[in-house]
Amino acid sequence: MTHPKKPLPLQLLIVSAGVVIGLSAGAIGITIEYLRKDAIRVAERESTTNALMVADQLIRSIEPVDKLLTELRDVVPELGIATATEFRTYFSKEPIIQLLHDRMVRVPTAKVMRIFSDDGALLQSSYPVPVDDPQAPPGAAGRPAASIETDGLFVSAAVRSGSADERLIYLSRHIKGSDGDLVGTVAVGVNLDYFHRVYDTFSALAGQSFIIARRDGTILANRPTLTGVTGPTIPFDTRWYDVVASGGGTFRWAGGDADHGRRIVAVRPIPDTPFVVSAAILESTALEDWRNHAIRIGAGALLAALCGFGLLWALNRQVGRVLASEASLTEREARLQEKSTEVEQVNMRLDAALNNMSHGLCMFDRDGRLRVCNDRYRRMYRLSREATRPGTSLLELMRARVAAGTFSGDPDTYVAEVRRTSQGLRTGQFTAELTDGRIVAVLNDPMPNGGFVSVHEDITERTRAEMRIAHMARHDPLTDIANRLLFGERMDEALDRLERTGKGFAAFIFDIDLFKSVNDSLGHGAGDTLLRAVAQRLQHCVKDTDTIGRIGGDEFAVIQIVEDNPRAAATALAARLLEKIRAPYEIDGESVVIGISIGVAIAPQDGTESSQILKSADLALYRAKADGRGCYRFFEPEMDANARQRREFEFQLREALVREEFELHFQPIVDIATHQPCAVEALVRWRHPQHGLIPPDKFIPVAEEIGLIIPLGEWILNAACRTAAAWPDHVRLAVNLSAVQFRSGNLVDVVRDAIARSGLPATRLELEITESVLLQKDHGGLAVLHDLAALGVRIVLDDFGTGYSSLSYLQMFPFSKIKIDRSFVADLSSRSDCAAIVCTVINLAKALDMDTTAEGVETWEQVDLLRAAGCREAQGWLFGRPGPAAALSFEAQPAAIQDVAA
Numbered sequence: 001m002t003h004p005k006k007p008l009p010l011q012l013l014i015v016s017a018g019v020v021i022g023l024s025a026g027a028i029g030i031t032i033e034y035l036r037k038d039a040i041r042v043a044e045r046e047s048t049t050n051a052l053m054v055a056d057q058l059i060r061s062i063e064p065v066d067k068l069l070t071e072l073r074d075v076v077p078e079l080g081i082a083t084a085t086e087f088r089t090y091f092s093k094e095p096i097i098q099l100l101h102d103r104m105v106r107v108p109t110a111k112v113m114r115i116f117s118d119d120g121a122l123l124q125s126s127y128p129v130p131v132d133d134p135q136a137p138p139g140a141a142g143r144p145a146a147s148i149e150t151d152g153l154f155v156s157a158a159v160r161s162g163s164a165d166e167r168l169i170y171l172s173r174h175i176k177g178s179d180g181d182l183v184g185t186v187a188v189g190v191n192l193d194y195f196h197r198v199y200d201t202f203s204a205l206a207g208q209s210f211i212i213a214r215r216d217g218t219i220l221a222n223r224p225t226l227t228g229v230t231g232p233t234i235p236f237d238t239r240w241y242d243v244v245a246s247g248g249g250t251f252r253w254a255g256g257d258a259d260h261g262r263r264i265v266a267v268r269p270i271p272d273t274p275f276v277v278s279a280a281i282l283e284s285t286a287l288e289d290w291r292n293h294a295i296r297i298g299a300g301a302l303l304a305a306l307c308g309f310g311l312l313w314a315l316n317r318q319v320g321r322v323l324a325s326e327a328s329l330t331e332r333e334a335r336l337q338e339k340s341t342e343v344e345q346v347n348m349r350l351d352a353a354l355n356n357m358s359h360g361l362c363m364f365d366r367d368g369r370l371r372v373c374n375d376r377y378r379r380m381y382r383l384s385r386e387a388t389r390p391g392t393s394l395l396e397l398m399r400a401r402v403a404a405g406t407f408s409g410d411p412d413t414y415v416a417e418v419r420r421t422s423q424g425l426r427t428g429q430f431t432a433e434l435t436d437g438r439i440v441a442v443l444n445d446p447m448p449n450g451g452f453v454s455v456h457e458d459i460t461e462r463t464r465a466e467m468r469i470a471h472m473a474r475h476d477p478l479t480d481i482a483n484r485l486l487f488g489e490r491m492d493e494a495l496d497r498l499e500r501t502g503k504g505f506a507a508f509i510f511d512i513d514l515f516k517s518v519n520d521s522l523g524h525g526a527g528d529t530l531l532r533a534v535a536q537r538l539q540h541c542v543k544d545t546d547t548i549g550r551i552g553g554d555e556f557a558v559i560q561i562v563e564d565n566p567r568a569a570a571t572a573l574a575a576r577l578l579e580k581i582r583a584p585y586e587i588d589g590e591s592v593v594i595g596i597s598i599g600v601a602i603a604p605q606d607g608t609e610s611s612q613i614l615k616s617a618d619l620a621l622y623r624a625k626a627d628g629r630g631c632y633r634f635f636e637p638e639m640d641a642n643a644r645q646r647r648e649f650e651f652q653l654r655e656a657l658v659r660e661e662f663e664l665h666f667q668p669i670v671d672i673a674t675h676q677p678c679a680v681e682a683l684v685r686w687r688h689p690q691h692g693l694i695p696p697d698k699f700i701p702v703a704e705e706i707g708l709i710i711p712l713g714e715w716i717l718n719a720a721c722r723t724a725a726a727w728p729d730h731v732r733l734a735v736n737l738s739a740v741q742f743r744s745g746n747l748v749d750v751v752r753d754a755i756a757r758s759g760l761p762a763t764r765l766e767l768e769i770t771e772s773v774l775l776q777k778d779h780g781g782l783a784v785l786h787d788l789a790a791l792g793v794r795i796v797l798d799d800f801g802t803g804y805s806s807l808s809y810l811q812m813f814p815f816s817k818i819k820i821d822r823s824f825v826a827d828l829s830s831r832s833d834c835a836a837i838v839c840t841v842i843n844l845a846k847a848l849d850m851d852t853t854a855e856g857v858e859t860w861e862q863v864d865l866l867r868a869a870g871c872r873e874a875q876g877w878l879f880g881r882p883g884p885a886a887a888l889s890f891e892a893q894p895a896a897i898q899d900v901a902a
Helices: 008-078 084-091 095-106 192-202 240-245 288-325 329-355 375-381 394-404 411-423 460-474 484-501 515-522 524-541 566-581 610-626 637-658 696-706 709-724 747-758 779-790 807-812 822-826 832-847 860-869 895-901
Strands: 110-117 122-125 153-155 167-176 182-191 208-214 219-221 249-253 263-269 275-282 360-364 370-373 428-433 439-446 452-458 505-512 547-550 555-561 585-587 590-592 596-603 632-634 662-671 677-688 692-694 732-736 765-769 794-800 817-820 851-854
Touching: 008 095, 008 110, 008 167, 008 182, 008 192, 008 208, 008 249, 008 263, 008 275, 008 288, 008 329, 008 360, 008 370, 008 439, 008 452, 008 460, 008 484, 008 637, 084 110, 084 122, 084 182, 095 110, 095 122, 095 637, 110 167, 167 192, 182 192, 192 219, 240 249, 240 263, 360 375, 375 452, 394 411, 411 428, 411 439, 411 452, 460 484, 484 505, 484 547, 484 555, 484 596, 484 610, 505 515, 505 566, 505 610, 515 524, 515 590, 524 547, 524 555, 524 566, 524 585, 524 590, 555 566, 566 596, 566 632, 596 610, 610 632, 610 637, 637 677, 637 696, 637 709, 662 709, 677 696, 677 709, 696 709, 709 732, 709 747, 732 794, 747 765, 747 779, 779 794, 817 832, 822 832, 832 851, 832 860
Parallel strands: 596 632, 677 732, 732 765, 765 794, 794 817, 817 851
Antiparallel strands: 110 122, 110 182, 153 167, 167 182, 208 219, 208 275, 249 263, 263 275, 360 370, 360 452, 428 439, 439 452, 505 555, 505 596, 547 555, 585 590, 662 677, 677 692
8 A cells, every 4th residue: 555645745744843942952962062171171271270379379379488597598508618527517516406496586487497407417407306207318318319409498208206296398409509509408497287277278179189299209298088189299191290391271081089070170280399289179060050051051951852843743753644544635725734834843942941041042044044043142142133143144143243232353354254164064162252241151052064163251250360360369358469479470570581682670678667576566457458558558659560568567569660871760759659658657546647758679780680680679778777668779799798697696605705896996985074984885796717706786677586585685784794893983884785685584583593603783874775665565674664763773775766766665665865866966066956966865864853865975065065055975986985994984074185185
């Protein structure tokens, strides 16, 4: 039996419906796959950004430790140590142990510090090495492997700290002598928990995990339950090692556990260190939103497709039955009409699925004519249905977008590029920013028949969020200016420009003078407000091409890009900074006035590497502070020499105390009425074996910095008291106290013992303190001063009026005398303001029943003016320069000598 042939219109209807269903399903499938790829790309960017943030935190954490290693490495050649034997001899001495302790005080994270010889033998350790220490020599902890380059930073694996239940990681550097040969190693141990604290700062991020490791794969910080890595090293079967070797990047990893699955890993090696930071996100977490979208879209599309194919099958079967039975034409046409309606309903469902997508979608045939376009695409680009009717060419569509203001490019160029991409069966992907500020990601995916599907996603919020994260990684969160990481990158860019063009630039470093006093008096909130205000003023002082950064607590830096004459431009900017930043601030209703000191370095003459340039600027800043603060100084080569001398003194001062190289000189203080010595000030000098007699301003700051001022001050007090005990009863002894001694906690006992051992009456001892002691404003300091006064000694305020003076000091503390600074006495006869200040201080002292001593007296005219003002005592070269105790004379100066001197 021959079955009747189906009518051609019916066949076309079935075929057309099948093609539409197939194309729609294909478009939906392509969209879902695009969304998956996009989710993976977002996860890769997020992991990379998070790795960058962890790396920046790690750099901040290890910087103080590495600076400590570098300083000790650099000082050896400056000490003239050339051979390993000389190194072993020098660093085997007992005072070096105290040096290590003093260095560690600066870096609270350091647990132990060790120095090794060139063969790995332990020379010094900041604490004794236990007998059962598995890392005791040979093979001492912290000694780098021989294969490590001698100029690099080495990081050890975690080791046990003797019998203590803690694990340390050693950071170390090799040390070269003055001839360039390896002579030893310096190492600092840091508790492993410190690296875990860096890890824990970021590990709370949902779905994120981090590993801090060495370049050889040794893991330093890890949470195996998050990362899936359980061993001591990165697994060798991952691409991690290849990515590290290529300078960083991302890769996919199946994970070390079956429970969590694949991970998207970003790897960032930290330049110039062995550290590598790896950040990973679970692929399941990254694809969670995509999976939810895909399930919803896929379920709807599948349901619509099944219904469509079911209806087509039913239609085909029913038509066959109708033709086979040759039923009535009217009934057959009615059923066909009914089935056609059902097909239309299927198409409507497919349209609903497409039009409810979160992405805009268009499908074009091989001739570039529109076949499918959903409502999301129309709304995204503000197009009418007429403009997106089927058969519209891509060129016409782009011209309609130009008219709607949602395309700013050239339509012809765009169409030509799309055709080249689709004809080459290549996926075209790009990001476009619309005129209204929105950002759209476009994916043009070719189809085998010559057409292509175009998927459009509005990624404005996501892009802005990524930009915010990237901004946070390179900007200071408090002031929103460049942080140390971004500032370093800008410095590298400036150096690249210097290498290409020969154009120099200037680097500035400054901090806020006595910023701690602002925090102490107004609170840390006010301190933060002040830092933000300083950053705002700083932004108004520089050009757009310059870079400003906050590189420390209250430390700021500037890179000034100039075309010609960098020094002149830097001078102008430094003067502008001093003027603008020192102007008063209104903080929480209080007027705050601050001071700054600025150090300036010019590239390339002051350095061709970023570390060298910043070091030069730091040295210039130190000089500015030493010159009285509130000024700027350019780097000069002798500053580096002075810094090397300071480091040299730091190593030699302890030996100087043991070798008794310090000696006391004495300068008389005379009664202005009788010209007879009434007191003598003890002044320390250092008889250096190579440099001769060194004044205190060259080594006392170093002694204060390393804590040596405490034993040195105790020696000065005891030696001076023993000498003064033999002087006439009316002659008092004046001894200076450092703020560091004042904070030592045992100053009262030291003074009491010195008086008792020497037999000097307490009433003949004057202790001079400066206003830096008073700035602490704590009750403990006030109690110490009152305890000293209770012993019977006299408390003298030295250099009154040169610092942050307050009359409340004179009320709070038990002073017996005020010393008028030499800067006022020098211009007493030539400047009325100096004369007024001197008279005011003298009258104030009289009202408070205190004596006064004028320092720096050099002429008899000054003596006459001081006598007329009521000053009681004077000290200066006019009456004698500092000298040995044997050269002192306690007789009044004869009038004839006075007349000659006048």
